[in-house]
Amino acid sequence: MNSPLGHPARRVLLSTLATVGGVLLLLSLKPHTTAGAGSIAGHSAAPVPTPSSSATSAAADAGSGSTGTRTVEGDAVQTRYGPVQLRITLQAGKITAVSAVQVPEGGPRDQEISGFAVPQLTQEALAAQSAHIDTVSGATYTSEGYIQSLQSALDEAGT
Template sequence: MRRAVVATTGISALVITLLALKPHQLPTLAGAGSPRTPAAGSAPRPSGGSTSGPATGTGTYTGDPVDTQYGTVQVAATLVGGKLTAVKVLQAPDANGRDQQIAGYALPRLTQEAIGAQSAHIDAVSGASYTSQGYTRSLQSALDRAHA
């Protein structure tokens, strides 16, 4: 009898946990949902050169620098025919060895996920939430420039 109660309780907890998970949104380059705003005190920088102009969505666009608790994060997004093909990290927190370690494992994962999702709407990397937030905000501003 005790085993049945423990098993039922465990299964119930698992079902409740699974139902509580937030489903992912469909990725879009234009950015679904609410717009992201740059961090206070960060000034917009001019976008990088565009080879064919924003109408075609081809070129490299520099995102806003986003100040985080551990340093500034800034990226540049490269689009070809409206498709995100590369993300280059221009600035990342690097004040100490721990910041460099976190950036070293988080930024490649964020870049891979952004290119796969074709969007800035990506999951944060565990242990690098501030860097992840700065990355996605800077990337979204670059994508906004590409579609302006």
């Protein structure tokens, strides 16, 4: 004999189980993760020096010739989440290093995005040898600030 509650009760049970399963799946998802402290796929993130390290940049520029090693700082580009400023090292006109002087780090999410995006952008900049690189998904503002600061450093270096 069928109970009048048989079918609706079964539907409620199935709906409840589906909802619980969906919630558990959502809770198991994690946002962008950084492998280790600031590294992406085995590539270490560039250290973020303090602004007082600009003296190092001036000293490197003073003793280098056109074929030697030069270090140049780009403009500090203000983004929605904070400033982005880069320092590039050039050797014989080729970009050999890009390091972040300033990145958005006002909160944990800003730090997470910068820690995820900056190493990828640096890898692309070194490969492209220019500021013609793609933005990182989920880090559009940081990427745009990175590209602008990189271009201003390249312009300053005359490359």
